[in-house]
Amino acid sequence: MSPLGVAVEVLPFKMKYIPAIMSWVKTExxxxxxxxxxxxxxxxxxxFHEHLRESKAxxxxxxxxxxxxxxxVFAYCELANHQRNSSSAMLSRVIVAPRRRDKxxxxxxIREVLRFGFGDLGLNRIWLGVFDFNKAAIACYQRxxxxxxxxxxxxxxxxxSYWNCHVMSILRNEWMNGHGVxxxxxxxx
Ligand SMILES: CC(C)(COP(=O)(O)OP(=O)(O)OC[C@H]1O[C@@H](n2cnc3c(N)ncnc32)[C@H](O)[C@@H]1OP(=O)(O)O)[C@@H](O)C(=O)NCCC(=O)NCCS
Numbered sequence: 001m002s003p004l005g006v007a008v009e010v011l012p013f014k015m016k017y018i019p020a021i022m023s024w025v026k027t028e029x030x031x032x033x034x035x036x037x038x039x040x041x042x043x044x045x046x047x048f049h050e051h052l053r054e055s056k057a058x059x060x061x062x063x064x065x066x067x068x069x070x071x072x073v074f075a076y077c078e079l080a081n082h083q084r085n086s087s088s089a090m091l092s093r094v095i096v097a098p099r100r101r102d103k104x105x106x107x108x109x110i111r112e113v114l115r116f117g118f119g120d121l122g123l124n125r126i127w128l129g130v131f132d133f134n135k136a137a138i139a140c141y142q143r144x145x146x147x148x149x150x151x152x153x154x155x156x157x158x159x160x161s162y163w164n165c166h167v168m169s170i171l172r173n174e175w176m177n178g179h180g181v182x183x184x185x186x187x188x189x
Pocket of ligand 1: 033034035093094095096097100101102103104105106107108129130131134135136137139140143
């Protein structure tokens with residue numbers, strides 16, 4: 001049980017969560033903001049199933065996570081692109097059900113994922129991409145210890161607009177030194 005009073009399910013992710021997660025993504029812009037170009041609009045359950053196949057491999061490169069409460073999923077994210085030769089992976093597809101946002105759930109979930117990545121997987125680097133207008137996501141990533149590395153300028157295109165994508169990362173020693181480690185002080189703050 002988390003300090004927020006919710007249970008976090010790490011693995012195995014249940015395929016039955018997929019329709020709920022997809023219901024939070026109402027438009028193509030929502031989809032690209034959330035998942036980049038991993039899916040094609042209109043997104044389908046089949047695409048999501050295909051995407052998650054990597055998590056079933058003998059040596060997976062993708063690990064799906066969900067937060068749930070009273071049998072209902074309300075947040076989702078992945079550790080993806082697990083590169084064993086460089087001990088790195090990418091935090092991706094972070095999303096919280098619209099009605100549950102701004103309550104600290106993403107922050108809690110990401111701290112759990114960092115614990116899994118640096119602890120269980122023994123990673124050295126976890127990185128992510130976030131569009132520059134996504135202030136809530138950036139605040140959340142900074143809160144758990146991610147720092148900016150640079151900006152992929154106009155790297156995504158939606159309709160007639162190009163979007164800038166910030167690259168952020170957290171290294172194992174930074175996480176170990178407490179930037180990403182959950183402490184009683186951080187939880188109450
Ligand atoms: C991004 C997202 C996952 C955050 O989830 P959440 O549970 O609301 O996140 P948290 O409550 O843990 O943290 C949100 C932080 O953003 C801050 N925030 C919210 N709106 C903000 C805004 N407009 N400007 C600046 N900061 C903002 C909150 O104050 C909080 O920071 P704090 O903890 O320092 O106070 C959620 O908004 C979401 O699902 N968005 C749609 C999908 C998406 O964009 N995913 C990210 C892809 S990179």
